[in-house]
Amino acid sequence: MAEAPNFRALLSRPVVLVTGKGGVGKTTVAAALGLRAARMGMRPLVVGCDGKPTLARILGGAPEGPRATNMGQGVHALRVDFDEALADLIGEILSVRKLVEAFLHNRVVRTFVHAAPSVMELSLLHRVDRARSKDEPGGPFSPVIVDLPASGHALALMATPRAVMRLVRMGPLYRRASELLALVNDPQLTALCAVTLAEELPVNETIELVGRARGLGVPVGHVVVNAVPPSPLSSDDAELMTHLSQQGQPPLAHWAQEALHGSTRSRRARAEIERLASVATGPLAEVPFVSEAGPRLTASVCDALGEKV
Amino acid sequence: MTSTVQQTKPPALAGLLQSRQLIVCLGTGGVGKTTTSALLALAGAYVGRKAVVLTIDPARRLADALGVGTLGSEPREVDPTRLWPGSKGTLHALMLNPAETFDRLVARMVKDEARRDRMLQHPVYQQMSRGLAGVHEYMAVEKLHDLAHDPRFDLVVLDTPPSKNALDFLEAPNRASKFFNEKITRFFVPKEGKPSITDRFFHAAQDAAMGLIGKVVGEDFMKDLADFMASFQGLFTAFEERGLFVEKYLRGEKCAYVIVTAPDPVRVEEGLEFAARLRDFKLRPSAFVVNRVRLTPAGGVPTPEQALQVLAEHNVDATRRADLAAALSRHQQERAALSDRDARTVAELHRRADGAEVLVAPDVLESPNDPEALAGVCRALLGFP
Numbered sequence: 001m002a003e004a005p006n007f008r009a010l011l012s013r014p015v016v017l018v019t020g021k022g023g024v025g026k027t028t029v030a031a032a033l034g035l036r037a038a039r040m041g042m043r044p045l046v047v048g049c050d051g052k053p054t055l056a057r058i059l060g061g062a063p064e065g066p067r068a069t070n071m072g073q074g075v076h077a078l079r080v081d082f083d084e085a086l087a088d089l090i091g092e093i094l095s096v097r098k099l100v101e102a103f104l105h106n107r108v109v110r111t112f113v114h115a116a117p118s119v120m121e122l123s124l125l126h127r128v129d130r131a132r133s134k135d136e137p138g139g140p141f142s143p144v145i146v147d148l149p150a151s152g153h154a155l156a157l158m159a160t161p162r163a164v165m166r167l168v169r170m171g172p173l174y175r176r177a178s179e180l181l182a183l184v185n186d187p188q189l190t191a192l193c194a195v196t197l198a199e200e201l202p203v204n205e206t207i208e209l210v211g212r213a214r215g216l217g218v219p220v221g222h223v224v225v226n227a228v229p230p231s232p233l234s235s236d237d238a239e240l241m242t243h244l245s246q247q248g249q250p251p252l253a254h255w256a257q258e259a260l261h262g263s264t265r266s267r268r269a270r271a272e273i274e275r276l277a278s279v280a281t282g283p284l285a286e287v288p289f290v291s292e293a294g295p296r297l298t299a300s301v302c303d304a305l306g307e308k309v
Numbered sequence: 310m311t312s313t314v315q316q317t318k319p320p321a322l323a324g325l326l327q328s329r330q331l332i333v334c335l336g337t338g339g340v341g342k343t344t345t346s347a348l349l350a351l352a353g354a355y356v357g358r359k360a361v362v363l364t365i366d367p368a369r370r371l372a373d374a375l376g377v378g379t380l381g382s383e384p385r386e387v388d389p390t391r392l393w394p395g396s397k398g399t400l401h402a403l404m405l406n407p408a409e410t411f412d413r414l415v416a417r418m419v420k421d422e423a424r425r426d427r428m429l430q431h432p433v434y435q436q437m438s439r440g441l442a443g444v445h446e447y448m449a450v451e452k453l454h455d456l457a458h459d460p461r462f463d464l465v466v467l468d469t470p471p472s473k474n475a476l477d478f479l480e481a482p483n484r485a486s487k488f489f490n491e492k493i494t495r496f497f498v499p500k501e502g503k504p505s506i507t508d509r510f511f512h513a514a515q516d517a518a519m520g521l522i523g524k525v526v527g528e529d530f531m532k533d534l535a536d537f538m539a540s541f542q543g544l545f546t547a548f549e550e551r552g553l554f555v556e557k558y559l560r561g562e563k564c565a566y567v568i569v570t571a572p573d574p575v576r577v578e579e580g581l582e583f584a585a586r587l588r589d590f591k592l593r594p595s596a597f598v599v600n601r602v603r604l605t606p607a608g609g610v611p612t613p614e615q616a617l618q619v620l621a622e623h624n625v626d627a628t629r630r631a632d633l634a635a636a637l638s639r640h641q642q643e644r645a646a647l648s649d650r651d652a653r654t655v656a657e658l659h660r661r662a663d664g665a666e667v668l669v670a671p672d673v674l675e676s677p678n679d680p681e682a683l684a685g686v687c688r689a690l691l692g693f694p
Contacts, residue, residue, distance in 0.1 A: 022338010023571065057575065093525050103525065108518040117437065117444055150338040152470065156445075167436045171527025200676065202339070232640035237633060244623065252619045254608025255637045261674055262640055291646060293574060 007285070007305055010221040011037045011044070013191045014132050015183065016145045017218070019154035020195035021205040025226040025301075029195045029287075030147035031058045031075070032301035037143055038074030039306070045131055045141035046071075048079040049124060049148055055079070060295035068131070068138045076138060078131065082120055085127035086113070092126070093172040121160040125180045151209040158184055158216050184218050191221030194281065198228050198269035203276050210281040220282045224305070225273055227289040231266035232259045321666045322596040323691045325565045326353050326464070331457070331558065333467045335587075336569035337579045341600035341670075345569045346468035348683045348690070350400055354387075355694050357397035358464040361456055363449075364404050372404065382406035382452075384461070393684050393694045401462065407448035411438040414451055418544055433537035445470060446481035454551045457558055479590060482556040565595045568665075570658070572602045572651035577658050584663065596666040597658060598690065602651045603672045606644035613638040 010016060011033065018030040030046055037044035045068055048055050053063030061071040066081035087104055094100045103109055113119050134140040148154040161181035168174045184190050192213050196206040210220050233241060238260070245256035277284055287304040290297065325332065332349055336342045346362055353360035361384050384401035392400060412429060419425040428434060438444060449470075456465045523531040538545075558564065566587060570580035577599075584594050611619070616634035625633065659667050668690045677683045684694055 023340055023576070090525060099521065099524060102517075103521045106518050106521055109521050112518075112522065117447075152445075163436055167433065167533075168526045168530040170529055172524075173526050200678075232636055232643075234632075237629070237636070240625065240629070240633075244625075248623055251608035251611070252623055254606070255611070255616070255641055258606045258608065258644055259637055259640050262644075264674060291643065291650070 006283075007033070007036055007222070008040060010191055010193060011040065011042060011143050013189060013221070014142045014144060015128060015190040016143045016193055016221070017148055017154070017158075017184070017190065018145060018193045018195060019148040019151055019209065021197075021202040022150040024195050024197045024202050026150075026195045027054055027058055027147050028298055028301055029193070029224050029226060029305075030145050031055060031077075031298045032305055033143075033145050033193065034059070034075040034077070035073060035298065035302040036305050037145070039302070042143065043139075043141050044075055045136070045139070045144045046075060046077040047128060047131055047144060047146045048077065049146065051079060051082070053079055055147070057294060058298050068136055068141065070138070076141060080124055080127050082123055085123040085130075086119065088130060089123050089126040089176065093176055118160050118164060121157045122164055122177065122180070124157065125161065125184070126176070129180060129183055151205050155209065155212050155216070158213060158218050162216070181217075185216075187219035190219055192218050193221050194223045196223060196225055196276070198225050198272040198276075200272060203272045206276060207279050207281060210279075222283050222285055223276065223281045224285045224287060225276070226287045226301070228273070228286050229262070229265045229269050229289045232262040238263060322349075322567065322598075322668060323352075323356075323693070325595055326356055326358065326691075329565045330463060330563040331453075331465045331467065332565050332567060333469065333559070334567050334569050335469055335583050335594075337576060340569050340571040340576055340580075341598075342569040343468050344677060344683070344686075345567070345598050345600065345670075346466050347402075348677075348687050349567070350402070350464075350466040351393060351396075351680055351683055352687050352691060352693070353464045353466065354398040354400040355393050355396045359399050359462050360464040360466060361401040361403070361459075361462040362466040362468065363452060363456060364402075364468040372402075382409045384456070384459070391680050393680060393687075395694060399461075403452075405445070405449055405452055407444045408438045410448040410451055411444070415544065418547060424540070428540050431533075431537050431540065433533050434541070450482045450552055450555045451548075453558070454555050457555075479559060479586075482552040482559065560590060560592060566592060567596050567598055568594045569598045569600065572599050572654045574654055574657075577654055580658070581661055584665070593663070594665045596668055597662055598668050598670060599655055599658065600670045601672040602655060602669045603644070603648045605648045606641050608641065610641045610645045611638050 016033060018026055018033065020026050027048070034044040034046040046055055046059070048064065053065075055071065055077040056063045059071045059073075059075060059077060062069065064071065064077040064079050066078060066084055068076040068078050071077045087100070090103050091097075091100045094103060128144060128146055130136060131139070132141060132144045148157065161177040161184065164177040165174055165181065168177070192210075194206050194209055194213075196202040206223060210223070213220055241256045241260050241263075245253050245260055247253075248256060273284065273286065285305060287301050290300045292300055326349065332353075334342050334346045334349070343364055346364065350360045350362035382403060382405060384403045387400040387402055389396070389399070415428055415434075416425060419428060453465070453467065456462060519531065526534075568580045568583050570576045580597060584597075587593055613631075613634045616638045617630055620630045620634055620637075621627075655667065655669055670686045670690055673682070673685070675682055677686050687694065
């Protein structure tokens with residue numbers, strides 16, 4: 001197993017963006033990073049972007065609301081409410097309260113805004129920025145760990161500030177978008193944490209993600225390789241097991257076969273990790289596979305992400 | 310070839326492959342949706358359909374799954390020798406390229422070359438078609454519209470973008486038709502001729518709304534936007550019509566929904582959520598496909614003592630027996646625990662599937678990335694080829 005990388009450096013950034021291919025355990029890793037930060041004595045906030053109280057399922061505790069909710073163990077969480085985030089963004093841009101209300105309540109404007117691409121993405125980034133300010137109830141929080149959607153959407157989101165700036169070219173929205181761009185491009189403020197499995201397609205997607213994120217100027221921190229299958233056999237045993245799987249009697253032949261399959265899975269996983277390491281995506285952290293779910297899995301991932309005691 | 314299917318009662322999904330025009334694969338990311346889409350398209354071609362599979366996943370995985378290299382954004386025929394032996398139909402595959410789809414659409418609709426070029430070069434258009442999030446789903450709607458009208462195909466298999474917000478894709482046609490709705494776009498476009506009294510009244514409301522948007526996005530962008538809206542005006546009606554067509558198509562009887570999931574309680578919950586959201590649209594899934602279900606390990610689960618005895622009977626080196634016995638016992642135990650858990654999860658899905666078929670694809674050591682391996686998975690799912 002690779003030496004546990006220094007997560008203190010990653011978690012010292014005020015904003016940690018967590019993404020990766022679907023199904024790799026992004027939310028669990030985001031929550032585990034939250035626990036990790038809490039154990040380091042920080043005040044972390046984990047932000048969910050799917051509108052649902054997903055983090056409660058993974059951290060335990062009461063469902064997280066649209067404001068920072070105490071999940072226990074020193075971790076807070078919130079789920080972004082997009083209408084609220086948009087209202088807040090418009091509030092900042094227009095600053096005159098009457099105008100803001102007129103904007104938000106004008107039917108035509110509302111239809112336009114809800115249908116226009118990128119509005120939700122910019123609102124989400126705005127919300128993340130707000131969450132790290134002292135205005136956040138219970139705050140200020142640091143780090144704010146954002147459980148982003150899967151790679152493709154996450155990249156679109158990271159590209160949004162620049163796209164908006166190109167379009168509007170000046171004015172208050174331009175200024176706000178440029179502030180958010182500065183936030184996601186500042187290596188002192190933001191780091192991307194890519195999560196993957198030690199399998200071919202997730203590794204491909206991670207390599208592409210890291211490359212494109214760098215292209216967008218987003219600082220890349222760690223890559224977490226989740227659920228790495230350990231080998232059931234030492235390499236010395238493989239030959240004997242091959243022999244037994246072919247020459248032995250059942251059930252031993254079956255056991256040997258199953259164990260060899262396990263070794264193959266593990267060996268392939270190692271090869272994928274090496275491939276990932278060879279393209280210098282950033283410091284790699286491995287999390288061994290454990291047969292757990294929910295808060296217990298999160299705690300176990302957090303342990304694996306920790307400096308060894 | 311269909312004898313296997315005809316002997317037994319045909320599973321629902323196998324029947325749908327024969328009868329439907331569109332099969333939509335839904336599910337959260339990483340559950341094997343792209344693989345399942347490819348599998349269903351291959352199965353469609355096998356039973357004699359003129360199938361086409363559209364992936365709109367930003368990660369380019371379908372090409373891997375089909376073994377056809379880089380997919381284009383126009384349908385390309387999969388080499389018939391790559392189809393399953395005995396296939397009676399054809400298979401095309403394509404990957405959605407939103408910007409290219411948008412460009413082609415504009416090019417097709419605007420005959421006047423000068424006007425077309427001006428539109429394609431417009432800064433708002435450039436940003437919108439290339440930079441803005443959300444365009445992906447809109448263009449998937451466009452592509453689906455084209456495929457539905459393409460005489461080369463009678464079965465479209467649609468792979469949807471990974472999404473936790475269930476059914477973003479189903480909502481896209483509605484959002485698209487709203488965005489391109491003339492009622493909105495006309496606010497941006499100055500009226501020609503003399504305004505009537507109603508027009509003037511209307512203008513006041515319009516000015517208010519435009520003034521507000523202008524305050525947020527800035528006057529320069531409003532000018533660009535008005536210019537963009539004016540030059541694209543005619544197109545918006547077409548966009549709206551196409552959006553409405555696809556919406557109707559997606560909700561019609563010719564369309565079937567398959568929810569792809571994995572044997573993990575969280576993924577199954579997500580799959581069931583998709584089903585619940587489908588109900589909001591007055592739709593229901595025909596089947597759940599559960600991928601990578603771990604099977605019971607062969608040979609049972611020995612205690613370390615039992616394993617030790619069996620190793621002794623096989624004359625395994627005495628110094629290594631204890632470690633090996635422990636390792637074998639532990640491994641069998643772990644695999645059995647995983648397969649039990651998967652079985653429980655699948656059983657739970659069965660209970661809550663509300664009449665939809667639940668099909669299980671076993672976890673195999675070789676990930677099914679080529680048509681041959683997919684045939685093996687299909688055999689487990691549908692009983693053929």
